[in-house]
Amino acid sequence: MAPVMQSVVTRFAPSPTGLLHLGSAYSALVAHNRAREAGGRFLVRIEDTDIRRCRREYETAILQDLKWLGLGWDGEVRRQSDHFTDYGRELDRLDARGLVYPCFCSRAEIEREIAASASAPHATLHGPDGPLYPGTCRNLAPAERKRRIAAGREHCVRLDSARSAAAAGPYDFVDEHRGRIKGQPLLMGDFVLARKDTPTSYHLSVTVDDHLQGVTLVTRGEDILPSTHVHVLLQRLLGYATPSYAHHGLITDGTGRRLAKRDEDLTIRSLRERGKTPADVFKLMAGGAPHQWRDQS
Numbered sequence: 001m002a003p004v005m006q007s008v009v010t011r012f013a014p015s016p017t018g019l020l021h022l023g024s025a026y027s028a029l030v031a032h033n034r035a036r037e038a039g040g041r042f043l044v045r046i047e048d049t050d051i052r053r054c055r056r057e058y059e060t061a062i063l064q065d066l067k068w069l070g071l072g073w074d075g076e077v078r079r080q081s082d083h084f085t086d087y088g089r090e091l092d093r094l095d096a097r098g099l100v101y102p103c104f105c106s107r108a109e110i111e112r113e114i115a116a117s118a119s120a121p122h123a124t125l126h127g128p129d130g131p132l133y134p135g136t137c138r139n140l141a142p143a144e145r146k147r148r149i150a151a152g153r154e155h156c157v158r159l160d161s162a163r164s165a166a167a168a169g170p171y172d173f174v175d176e177h178r179g180r181i182k183g184q185p186l187l188m189g190d191f192v193l194a195r196k197d198t199p200t201s202y203h204l205s206v207t208v209d210d211h212l213q214g215v216t217l218v219t220r221g222e223d224i225l226p227s228t229h230v231h232v233l234l235q236r237l238l239g240y241a242t243p244s245y246a247h248h249g250l251i252t253d254g255t256g257r258r259l260a261k262r263d264e265d266l267t268i269r270s271l272r273e274r275g276k277t278p279a280d281v282f283k284l285m286a287g288g289a290p291h292q293w294r295d296q297s
């Protein structure tokens with residue numbers, strides 16, 4: 001019997017905090033083409049859990065721009081803010097295993113703690129996004145945690161990364177462009193799984209959704225590669241399969257500078273209003289049109 005081939009499922013997962021930008025459109029193109037070339041499925045997911053920064057108008061505009069570019073998707077668009085119960089359920093599973101803890105620190109307290117420890121013998125550990133959380137609330141006594149929660153103290157929920165690393169054991173993942181990569185479970189320290197203002201975080205919801213949506217190939221910018229280390233950690237803890245990854249290079253301008261979201265003249269909307277066609281936009285990215293284009297990173 002012929003082996004059963006798993007069909008390719010990719011996704012584009014924009015956060016609607018602004019109009020679709022040339023750099024993000026490139027990510028959409030990569031995910032779209034990888035699915036289409038394999039006769040697989042291309043999904044779109046709106047990552048709008050940061051309720052203060054995301055806007056419905058941007059979501060509508062991003063979807064319109066994708067259609068205009070000819071990057072049609074399969075099935076319904078999944079909007080994360082409609083699925084908080086899914087993330088809460090998975091967070092409860094980690095909690096039941098003692099792998100998470102509530103953190104009551106304010107941003108200012110964390111900064112003070114980091115500044116104070118900078119001169120201490122074990123200087124603060126740094127992650128890809130700056131100093132790591134110093135772990136202040138990790139050792140709070142259970143009774144004190146209960147007391148603070150009962151008193152209505154605001155808190156986020158963090159992963160106990162050392163315990164989680166021990167529970168997960170060593171792991172690795174495959175990036176198509178870089179080969180096998182050894183997982184670094186402590187890279188982001190005790191990162192946030194549920195924020196004070198939202199019952200989830202980017203790291204938790206992206207991992208849960210890639211699993212629930214059956215994504216087999218995650219294509220995204222190489223700036224997100226550090227996060228993959230902790231996404232795979234969460235997959236291990238939650239018993240999910242690990243997809244393949246292809247972190248692509250980022251589009252740069254003529255001088256090699258990475259395009260920033262603030263370059264407003266490089267939104268798809270603005271390019272279109274200035275008379276560019278979808279073909280012009282794809283040429284700006286790499287040359288070629290969707291279907292003929294290949295990920296050259």
Ligand code: GLU
Pocket residue numbers: 012013014015047206219220224
């Ligand atoms: N929502 C993320 C962003 O817009 C994308 C994350 C991902 O592709 O995993 O940067």
